[in-house]
Amino acid sequence: MSTTEQRVAVVTGAARGIGAATAVRLAAEGRAVAVIDLDEAACKDTVEKITAAGGRAIAVGADVSDEAQVEAAIARVVEELGAPTILVNNAGVLRDNLLFKMSVSDWDTVLNVHLRGSFLMTKAVQKHMVDAGFGRVVNLSSSSALGNRGQANYSAAKAGLQGFTKTLAIELGKFGITANAVAPGFIATDMTAATAARVGMGFEEFKAAAATQIPVARVGEPDDIANAIAFFTGEAAGFVSGQVLYVAGGPLD
Numbered sequence: 001m002s003t004t005e006q007r008v009a010v011v012t013g014a015a016r017g018i019g020a021a022t023a024v025r026l027a028a029e030g031r032a033v034a035v036i037d038l039d040e041a042a043c044k045d046t047v048e049k050i051t052a053a054g055g056r057a058i059a060v061g062a063d064v065s066d067e068a069q070v071e072a073a074i075a076r077v078v079e080e081l082g083a084p085t086i087l088v089n090n091a092g093v094l095r096d097n098l099l100f101k102m103s104v105s106d107w108d109t110v111l112n113v114h115l116r117g118s119f120l121m122t123k124a125v126q127k128h129m130v131d132a133g134f135g136r137v138v139n140l141s142s143s144s145a146l147g148n149r150g151q152a153n154y155s156a157a158k159a160g161l162q163g164f165t166k167t168l169a170i171e172l173g174k175f176g177i178t179a180n181a182v183a184p185g186f187i188a189t190d191m192t193a194a195t196a197a198r199v200g201m202g203f204e205e206f207k208a209a210a211a212t213q214i215p216v217a218r219v220g221e222p223d224d225i226a227n228a229i230a231f232f233t234g235e236a237a238g239f240v241s242g243q244v245l246y247v248a249g250g251p252l253d
């Protein structure tokens with residue numbers, strides 16, 4: 001591929017929240033974007049935002065934890081947009097509970113979406129990156145990877161993604177492929193709004209309480225994360241690989 005050709009990016013969980021902001025940001029950087037989420041119709045808003053701004057995007061429905069759906073989704077991306085060389089593994093779910101109350105199904109759901117989903121997507125996309133001699137993988141970890149009450153499943157998955165990222169960096173580096181993880185702190189999305197509802201707090205009150213614990217004295221917005229992902233997926237970031245960047249308004253780890 002010549003460097004003037006448009007690169008194709010796949011962003012999972014891009015119907016809303018961090019994934020939607022990332023899809024819009026990567027399109028603004030000149031990428032053609034496959035907006036993937038569970039429900040194709042739910043991707044329409046993100047796709048319309050991109051096309052209204054003059055970008056190229058398609059909506060693709062797929063469950064990232066299902067091997068056949070992932071393969072079909074990437075085949076569609078290749079057919080309709082071209083071979084993908086940028087992948088953002090962002091799709092995610094929460095099933096919070098204290099360990100003694102956590103069901104096996106809550107454990108499996110979270111591990112399947114985050115870890116199995118990122119594995120399946122990366123496996124499906126990497127061959128196109130190897131062919132192109134260029135690739136950028138960004139996995140969404142979390143500050144919860146460092147441990148968080150009520151999130152044994154989620155913290156294990158998000159810590160697992162950090163190990164996965166580092167191994168991808170080691171295995172795929174010689175093909176011009178980098179792999180990095182972005183680990184957000186508190187970001188205002190439907191995910192954190194659902195957590196507020198679960199603990200019986202209004203979202204504004206919940207965000208204000210969270211902000212008191214954050215050095216920059218505010219919670220994050222999806223664009224704060226999209227910005228870090230834009231850096232890692234950039235043409236100039238080819239010597240940055242295997243890193244975990246906490247984007248949390250202050251130091252962590």
Ligand SMILES: NC(=O)c1ccc[n+]([C@@H]2O[C@H](COP(=O)([O-])OP(=O)(O)OC[C@H]3O[C@@H](n4cnc5c(N)ncnc54)[C@H](O)[C@@H]3O)[C@@H](O)[C@H]2O)c1
Nearest residue numbers: 013017018038063064090091092142184186187189190191
């Ligand atoms: N919001 C935060 O504070 C925060 C903090 C740290 C990490 N993260 C991570 O960032 C990512 C995005 O979070 P968000 O806050 O935007 O969440 P969100 O709940 O607003 O959006 C997640 C999206 O993923 C999609 N999704 C869920 N399961 C899927 C599956 N099996 N296949 C395809 N799509 C699926 C959902 O439909 C949804 O559109 C997640 O990986 C999350 O764990 C979020």
